Amino acid sequence: MTFLTLVLLAMQPATPAMPPAPAPVAAPAKWATKEGDVTIRDFKFRSGEIMPAVRMHYSTLGTPHRNAQGEIDNAVMVLHGTGGSGKQFLQPQFADELYGPGQPLDIKRYYIILPDNVGHGASSKPSDGLRMKFPQYDYDDMVELQHRMLTEGLGIKKLRLIMGTSMGCMHGFIWGETYPDFAQALMPIACQPVEIAGQNRMWRQLLIDGIKADPAWMGGEYKSQPVLGLRTAASLSMIAGGAPLNLQKNYPTRDAAGAYARERVERDIASRDANDMIYQFESSRTYNPWPGLEKITAPMTWINSADDFINPRNLDFPQQALKRMPNTRFRLIAESDETRGHGTHTWAVQWKADLIDLIARSGG
Numbered sequence: 001m002t003f004l005t006l007v008l009l010a011m012q013p014a015t016p017a018m019p020p021a022p023a024p025v026a027a028p029a030k031w032a033t034k035e036g037d038v039t040i041r042d043f044k045f046r047s048g049e050i051m052p053a054v055r056m057h058y059s060t061l062g063t064p065h066r067n068a069q070g071e072i073d074n075a076v077m078v079l080h081g082t083g084g085s086g087k088q089f090l091q092p093q094f095a096d097e098l099y100g101p102g103q104p105l106d107i108k109r110y111y112i113i114l115p116d117n118v119g120h121g122a123s124s125k126p127s128d129g130l131r132m133k134f135p136q137y138d139y140d141d142m143v144e145l146q147h148r149m150l151t152e153g154l155g156i157k158k159l160r161l162i163m164g165t166s167m168g169c170m171h172g173f174i175w176g177e178t179y180p181d182f183a184q185a186l187m188p189i190a191c192q193p194v195e196i197a198g199q200n201r202m203w204r205q206l207l208i209d210g211i212k213a214d215p216a217w218m219g220g221e222y223k224s225q226p227v228l229g230l231r232t233a234a235s236l237s238m239i240a241g242g243a244p245l246n247l248q249k250n251y252p253t254r255d256a257a258g259a260y261a262r263e264r265v266e267r268d269i270a271s272r273d274a275n276d277m278i279y280q281f282e283s284s285r286t287y288n289p290w291p292g293l294e295k296i297t298a299p300m301t302w303i304n305s306a307d308d309f310i311n312p313r314n315l316d317f318p319q320q321a322l323k324r325m326p327n328t329r330f331r332l333i334a335e336s337d338e339t340r341g342h343g344t345h346t347w348a349v350q351w352k353a354d355l356i357d358l359i360a361r362s363g364g
Helices: 006-010 086-090 092-098 139-153 167-178 198-213 215-220 227-240 244-250 254-271 274-282 290-295 317-322 341-346 352-361
Strands: 034-044 050-061 075-079 111-115 161-165 186-189 300-305 328-333
Touching (some): 034 139, 050 086, 075 167, 086 092, 086 111, 167 300, 198 215, 198 227, 198 274, 300 341, 317 328
Parallel strands (some): 075 111
Antiparallel strands (some): 034 050, 050 111
Protein backbone atom coordinates (compact mmCIF):
# COMPACT_ATOMS: atom_id res chain seq x y z
CA MET A 1 0.00 0.00 0.00
CA THR A 2 0.41 0.33 -0.35
CA PHE A 3 -1.28 0.63 2.97
CA LEU A 4 -1.19 -0.90 6.42
CA THR A 5 -0.94 2.12 8.60
CA LEU A 6 -3.22 2.45 11.52
CA VAL A 7 -1.74 -0.53 13.26
CA LEU A 8 0.95 1.89 14.29
CA LEU A 9 -1.64 3.84 16.23
CA ALA A 10 -1.94 1.10 18.80
CA MET A 11 1.78 0.64 19.28
CA GLN A 12 4.43 2.29 21.39
CA PRO A 13 7.72 3.23 19.69
CA ALA A 14 9.51 0.06 20.81
CA THR A 15 6.77 -2.23 19.51
CA PRO A 16 7.07 -3.78 16.05
CA ALA A 17 4.80 -2.40 13.37
CA MET A 18 1.84 -4.31 12.00
CA PRO A 19 -1.08 -3.50 9.67
CA PRO A 20 -3.55 -0.69 10.32
CA ALA A 21 -6.50 -0.42 12.62
CA PRO A 22 -8.87 2.22 11.32
CA ALA A 23 -10.55 3.48 14.49
CA PRO A 24 -9.89 7.21 15.06
CA VAL A 25 -7.33 7.76 17.78
CA ALA A 26 -7.24 10.74 20.11
CA ALA A 27 -4.40 13.12 19.42
CA PRO A 28 -1.58 13.02 21.95
CA ALA A 29 -1.77 16.16 24.09
CA LYS A 30 1.64 17.23 22.81
CA TRP A 31 0.22 17.66 19.32
CA ALA A 32 -3.24 19.10 19.87
CA THR A 33 -4.89 19.83 16.55
CA LYS A 34 -7.60 22.06 15.17
CA GLU A 35 -10.38 20.04 13.57
CA GLY A 36 -12.62 20.92 10.67
CA ASP A 37 -14.93 19.65 7.96
CA VAL A 38 -15.41 20.69 4.36
CA THR A 39 -18.62 19.62 2.63
CA ILE A 40 -18.37 19.00 -1.11
CA ARG A 41 -21.80 19.35 -2.72
CA ASP A 42 -23.18 17.14 -5.51
CA PHE A 43 -19.91 15.33 -6.03
CA LYS A 44 -19.86 13.08 -9.09
CA PHE A 45 -17.70 9.99 -8.66
CA ARG A 46 -15.84 8.31 -11.53
CA SER A 47 -18.46 5.55 -11.32
CA GLY A 48 -21.11 8.08 -12.36
CA GLU A 49 -22.75 8.07 -8.93
CA ILE A 50 -23.54 11.44 -7.38
CA MET A 51 -23.53 12.10 -3.66
CA PRO A 52 -25.38 15.25 -2.50
CA ALA A 53 -22.83 15.99 0.21
CA VAL A 54 -19.41 14.46 0.85
CA ARG A 55 -17.85 15.37 4.19
CA MET A 56 -14.08 15.73 4.25
CA HIS A 57 -12.70 15.90 7.77
CA TYR A 58 -9.22 17.25 8.49
CA SER A 59 -6.90 18.06 11.36
CA THR A 60 -4.32 20.84 11.29
CA LEU A 61 -1.18 21.87 13.14
CA GLY A 62 0.53 25.22 12.88
CA THR A 63 -0.72 28.46 11.37
CA PRO A 64 -1.23 29.43 7.72
CA HIS A 65 1.14 32.13 6.48
CA ARG A 66 0.10 34.48 3.70
CA ASN A 67 2.46 36.02 1.16
CA ALA A 68 2.28 39.51 -0.32
CA GLN A 69 -0.55 38.38 -2.60
CA GLY A 70 -2.54 37.12 0.37
CA GLU A 71 -2.10 33.45 -0.57
CA ILE A 72 -1.22 30.71 1.89
CA ASP A 73 2.35 29.66 1.10
CA ASN A 74 3.38 27.28 3.90
CA ALA A 75 0.83 24.43 3.68
CA VAL A 76 1.96 20.81 3.85
CA MET A 77 -0.49 17.94 3.33
CA VAL A 78 0.23 14.47 4.71
CA LEU A 79 -1.88 11.61 3.33
CA HIS A 80 -2.62 8.37 5.20
CA GLY A 81 -2.82 4.78 4.04
CA THR A 82 -5.65 2.28 3.56
CA GLY A 83 -7.75 2.02 6.67
CA GLY A 84 -6.00 4.97 8.32
CA SER A 85 -6.79 8.57 9.21
CA GLY A 86 -4.92 11.83 9.53
CA LYS A 87 -4.62 11.27 13.27
CA GLN A 88 -2.04 8.53 12.76
CA PHE A 89 0.52 11.23 11.96
CA LEU A 90 0.32 12.52 15.54
CA GLN A 91 1.96 9.40 16.95
CA PRO A 92 5.43 9.86 18.48
CA GLN A 93 7.37 7.87 15.84
CA PHE A 94 6.19 10.37 13.24
CA ALA A 95 5.25 13.63 14.95
CA ASP A 96 8.07 13.83 17.49
CA GLU A 97 10.63 13.50 14.71
CA LEU A 98 9.13 16.13 12.40
CA TYR A 99 6.95 18.83 13.99
CA GLY A 100 9.07 20.26 16.79
CA PRO A 101 11.30 23.36 16.85
CA GLY A 102 14.00 23.16 14.18
CA GLN A 103 12.65 19.89 12.79
CA PRO A 104 11.84 19.40 9.08
CA LEU A 105 8.13 20.24 9.42
CA ASP A 106 8.39 22.63 12.37
CA ILE A 107 4.80 23.75 13.02
CA LYS A 108 6.02 27.26 13.81
CA ARG A 109 7.02 27.43 10.15
CA TYR A 110 4.57 25.12 8.35
CA TYR A 111 0.81 24.69 8.29
CA ILE A 112 0.26 20.91 8.43
CA ILE A 113 -3.00 19.49 7.01
CA LEU A 114 -3.93 15.90 7.87
CA PRO A 115 -7.08 14.85 5.96
CA ASP A 116 -9.26 11.83 6.57
CA ASN A 117 -9.90 10.50 3.09
CA VAL A 118 -13.39 9.64 1.93
CA GLY A 119 -14.26 6.21 3.30
CA HIS A 120 -12.03 6.75 6.34
CA GLY A 121 -11.92 8.32 9.77
CA ALA A 122 -14.45 11.11 10.34
CA SER A 123 -15.08 11.71 6.63
CA SER A 124 -18.08 10.28 4.75
CA LYS A 125 -17.97 6.47 4.61
CA PRO A 126 -20.24 3.45 4.09
CA SER A 127 -20.72 2.83 7.81
CA ASP A 128 -22.41 6.22 8.16
CA GLY A 129 -25.55 4.50 6.90
CA LEU A 130 -25.41 3.85 3.16
CA ARG A 131 -23.48 0.61 3.60
CA MET A 132 -22.89 -1.05 0.21
CA LYS A 133 -24.98 1.66 -1.47
CA PHE A 134 -22.19 4.14 -0.82
CA PRO A 135 -20.63 5.39 -4.10
CA GLN A 136 -17.84 3.15 -5.42
CA TYR A 137 -15.03 5.65 -4.94
CA ASP A 138 -11.52 5.13 -6.30
CA TYR A 139 -8.15 6.85 -5.86
CA ASP A 140 -8.89 9.49 -8.49
CA ASP A 141 -12.05 10.44 -6.58
CA MET A 142 -10.08 10.61 -3.36
CA VAL A 143 -7.47 12.95 -4.85
CA GLU A 144 -10.14 15.18 -6.41
CA LEU A 145 -11.87 15.44 -3.05
CA GLN A 146 -8.57 16.35 -1.40
CA HIS A 147 -8.06 19.04 -4.05
CA ARG A 148 -11.53 20.48 -3.54
CA MET A 149 -11.12 20.37 0.24
CA LEU A 150 -7.95 22.44 -0.12
CA THR A 151 -9.12 24.91 -2.75
CA GLU A 152 -12.80 25.35 -1.89
CA GLY A 153 -12.67 24.77 1.84
CA LEU A 154 -9.26 26.00 2.97
CA GLY A 155 -8.48 28.51 0.24
CA ILE A 156 -5.15 26.91 -0.66
CA LYS A 157 -3.88 27.28 -4.23
CA LYS A 158 -0.48 25.69 -3.79
CA LEU A 159 1.16 23.30 -1.33
CA ARG A 160 4.73 23.47 -0.16
CA LEU A 161 4.80 19.67 0.08
CA ILE A 162 2.63 16.60 -0.34
CA MET A 163 3.83 13.64 1.68
CA GLY A 164 1.96 10.34 1.65
CA THR A 165 2.41 6.87 3.09
CA SER A 166 1.16 3.67 1.48
CA MET A 167 -2.18 4.58 -0.15
CA GLY A 168 -1.14 8.19 0.46
CA CYS A 169 2.07 7.39 -1.42
CA MET A 170 0.00 6.30 -4.41
CA HIS A 171 -2.12 9.42 -4.09
CA GLY A 172 1.10 11.41 -4.31
CA PHE A 173 1.82 9.98 -7.75
CA ILE A 174 -1.74 10.81 -8.86
CA TRP A 175 -1.35 14.35 -7.54
CA GLY A 176 1.91 14.76 -9.46
CA GLU A 177 0.23 13.78 -12.71
CA THR A 178 -3.20 15.38 -12.24
CA TYR A 179 -2.10 18.68 -10.67
CA PRO A 180 1.60 18.94 -11.64
CA ASP A 181 2.01 22.56 -10.46
CA PHE A 182 0.04 22.36 -7.23
CA ALA A 183 2.78 21.02 -4.95
CA GLN A 184 6.28 22.44 -4.75
CA ALA A 185 7.60 18.99 -3.74
CA LEU A 186 6.37 15.40 -3.42
CA MET A 187 7.44 12.69 -1.01
CA PRO A 188 5.69 9.35 -1.59
CA ILE A 189 6.65 6.58 0.85
CA ALA A 190 5.92 2.85 0.50
CA CYS A 191 4.30 2.20 -2.87
CA GLN A 192 4.87 1.55 -6.56
CA PRO A 193 3.51 3.73 -9.41
CA VAL A 194 1.98 0.74 -11.22
CA GLU A 195 -1.33 -1.05 -11.42
CA ILE A 196 -1.96 -3.15 -8.33
CA ALA A 197 -1.59 -6.65 -9.72
CA GLY A 198 0.32 -9.85 -8.98
CA GLN A 199 0.74 -10.70 -5.31
CA ASN A 200 -0.32 -7.23 -4.21
CA ARG A 201 -3.77 -7.61 -5.76
CA MET A 202 -4.07 -11.24 -4.70
CA TRP A 203 -3.81 -10.70 -0.96
CA ARG A 204 -6.20 -7.74 -1.22
CA GLN A 205 -8.68 -9.83 -3.19
CA LEU A 206 -8.49 -12.63 -0.65
CA LEU A 207 -9.10 -10.13 2.14
CA ILE A 208 -12.23 -8.78 0.45
CA ASP A 209 -13.46 -12.27 -0.45
CA GLY A 210 -12.88 -13.44 3.11
CA ILE A 211 -15.25 -10.78 4.46
CA LYS A 212 -17.91 -11.43 1.83
CA ALA A 213 -17.74 -15.21 2.33
CA ASP A 214 -18.82 -14.88 5.95
CA PRO A 215 -22.60 -15.64 6.02
CA ALA A 216 -22.94 -12.96 8.71
CA TRP A 217 -21.93 -10.29 6.17
CA MET A 218 -25.40 -10.62 4.54
CA GLY A 219 -24.50 -8.60 1.46
CA GLY A 220 -23.45 -5.75 3.70
CA GLU A 221 -26.68 -5.64 5.72
CA TYR A 222 -25.26 -7.27 8.84
CA LYS A 223 -26.72 -6.60 12.26
CA SER A 224 -23.35 -7.14 13.92
CA GLN A 225 -19.87 -7.24 12.42
CA PRO A 226 -19.05 -10.46 10.48
CA VAL A 227 -16.30 -11.54 12.84
CA LEU A 228 -15.12 -14.60 10.91
CA GLY A 229 -14.65 -12.54 7.75
CA LEU A 230 -12.89 -9.80 9.65
CA ARG A 231 -10.60 -12.37 11.24
CA THR A 232 -9.53 -13.50 7.78
CA ALA A 233 -8.96 -9.89 6.76
CA ALA A 234 -7.04 -8.99 9.92
CA SER A 235 -4.84 -12.07 9.63
CA LEU A 236 -3.93 -11.33 6.00
CA SER A 237 -3.23 -7.70 6.88
CA MET A 238 -0.96 -8.71 9.73
CA ILE A 239 1.18 -10.96 7.54
CA ALA A 240 1.32 -8.43 4.70
CA GLY A 241 2.46 -5.71 7.07
CA GLY A 242 4.97 -7.80 8.98
CA ALA A 243 8.67 -7.11 9.42
CA PRO A 244 10.55 -10.43 9.78
CA LEU A 245 13.72 -9.24 11.53
CA ASN A 246 11.92 -6.86 13.86
CA LEU A 247 9.30 -9.44 14.80
CA GLN A 248 11.94 -12.10 15.38
CA LYS A 249 13.81 -9.75 17.71
CA ASN A 250 10.73 -8.78 19.69
CA TYR A 251 9.01 -12.20 19.75
CA PRO A 252 11.82 -14.78 19.77
CA THR A 253 9.79 -17.67 21.22
CA ARG A 254 6.81 -19.61 19.89
CA ASP A 255 4.61 -18.63 22.82
CA ALA A 256 5.44 -14.94 22.60
CA ALA A 257 4.85 -14.85 18.85
CA GLY A 258 1.56 -16.72 19.06
CA ALA A 259 0.25 -14.58 21.90
CA TYR A 260 1.13 -11.35 20.13
CA ALA A 261 -0.44 -12.45 16.83
CA ARG A 262 -3.70 -13.42 18.49
CA GLU A 263 -3.88 -10.25 20.56
CA ARG A 264 -3.10 -8.08 17.53
CA VAL A 265 -5.78 -9.70 15.38
CA GLU A 266 -8.38 -9.34 18.13
CA ARG A 267 -7.58 -5.65 18.47
CA ASP A 268 -7.80 -5.17 14.73
CA ILE A 269 -11.17 -6.93 14.48
CA ALA A 270 -12.60 -4.77 17.27
CA SER A 271 -11.69 -1.58 15.38
CA ARG A 272 -13.07 -2.50 11.94
CA ASP A 273 -16.26 -2.03 10.00
CA ALA A 274 -16.57 -4.71 7.31
CA ASN A 275 -18.16 -2.57 4.59
CA ASP A 276 -15.71 0.29 5.16
CA MET A 277 -12.87 -2.20 4.85
CA ILE A 278 -14.18 -3.65 1.58
CA TYR A 279 -14.45 -0.17 0.07
CA GLN A 280 -11.02 0.84 1.33
CA PHE A 281 -9.34 -2.08 -0.38
CA GLU A 282 -11.42 -1.97 -3.54
CA SER A 283 -10.65 1.73 -4.07
CA SER A 284 -7.22 0.84 -5.51
CA ARG A 285 -8.80 -1.09 -8.41
CA THR A 286 -8.26 1.64 -11.05
CA TYR A 287 -4.89 2.91 -9.81
CA ASN A 288 -2.22 3.01 -12.53
CA PRO A 289 -0.09 6.15 -12.91
CA TRP A 290 2.56 4.28 -14.92
CA PRO A 291 1.58 5.57 -18.41
CA GLY A 292 1.79 9.22 -17.30
CA LEU A 293 4.93 9.40 -15.16
CA GLU A 294 6.47 12.02 -17.45
CA LYS A 295 3.78 14.47 -16.29
CA ILE A 296 5.39 14.55 -12.83
CA THR A 297 7.74 17.52 -12.85
CA ALA A 298 7.89 18.62 -9.20
CA PRO A 299 10.97 17.58 -7.21
CA MET A 300 10.21 14.18 -5.70
CA THR A 301 11.88 11.91 -3.17
CA TRP A 302 10.39 8.41 -3.24
CA ILE A 303 11.15 5.98 -0.42
CA ASN A 304 10.52 2.24 -0.17
CA SER A 305 11.73 -0.38 2.32
CA ALA A 306 13.65 -3.55 1.55
CA ASP A 307 11.54 -5.64 3.94
CA ASP A 308 8.17 -4.49 2.56
CA PHE A 309 6.10 -7.55 1.60
CA ILE A 310 3.61 -5.36 -0.27
CA ASN A 311 6.22 -3.57 -2.40
CA PRO A 312 8.94 -6.20 -2.85
CA ARG A 313 12.52 -5.00 -3.29
CA ASN A 314 13.13 -7.32 -6.27
CA LEU A 315 10.60 -5.58 -8.53
CA ASP A 316 12.42 -3.28 -10.95
CA PHE A 317 9.72 -0.60 -11.26
CA PRO A 318 11.76 2.09 -9.46
CA GLN A 319 14.71 1.66 -11.84
CA GLN A 320 12.41 1.93 -14.84
CA ALA A 321 10.43 4.85 -13.44
CA LEU A 322 13.47 6.97 -12.60
CA LYS A 323 14.43 7.06 -16.27
CA ARG A 324 11.16 8.85 -16.93
CA MET A 325 11.19 11.21 -13.92
CA PRO A 326 14.48 13.13 -14.00
CA ASN A 327 13.53 15.26 -11.00
CA THR A 328 12.97 12.23 -8.74
CA ARG A 329 15.32 10.56 -6.28
CA PHE A 330 14.61 7.06 -4.99
CA ARG A 331 15.97 5.32 -1.91
CA LEU A 332 15.40 1.77 -0.71
CA ILE A 333 15.77 1.61 3.07
CA ALA A 334 17.93 -1.40 3.99
CA GLU A 335 16.32 -4.12 6.09
CA SER A 336 17.33 -4.35 9.73
CA ASP A 337 15.76 -5.35 13.02
CA GLU A 338 14.83 -1.67 13.44
CA THR A 339 12.84 -1.42 10.19
CA ARG A 340 9.20 -2.39 10.25
CA GLY A 341 8.32 -3.78 6.85
CA HIS A 342 5.64 -1.81 5.11
CA GLY A 343 5.11 0.18 8.31
CA THR A 344 8.60 1.72 8.06
CA HIS A 345 6.82 4.56 6.28
CA THR A 346 5.56 5.94 9.59
CA TRP A 347 8.89 5.73 11.48
CA ALA A 348 10.32 9.06 10.42
CA VAL A 349 13.77 8.40 11.85
CA GLN A 350 14.30 6.06 8.87
CA TRP A 351 13.84 8.78 6.20
CA LYS A 352 14.01 12.12 8.01
CA ALA A 353 17.29 13.06 6.31
CA ASP A 354 15.70 12.44 2.90
CA LEU A 355 12.89 14.87 3.77
CA ILE A 356 15.38 17.54 4.84
CA ASP A 357 17.20 17.11 1.53
CA LEU A 358 13.95 17.33 -0.47
CA ILE A 359 12.88 20.54 1.25
CA ALA A 360 16.29 22.07 0.55
CA ARG A 361 16.42 21.10 -3.11
CA SER A 362 12.84 22.21 -3.79
CA GLY A 363 13.28 25.74 -2.53
CA GLY A 364 14.23 25.66 1.14
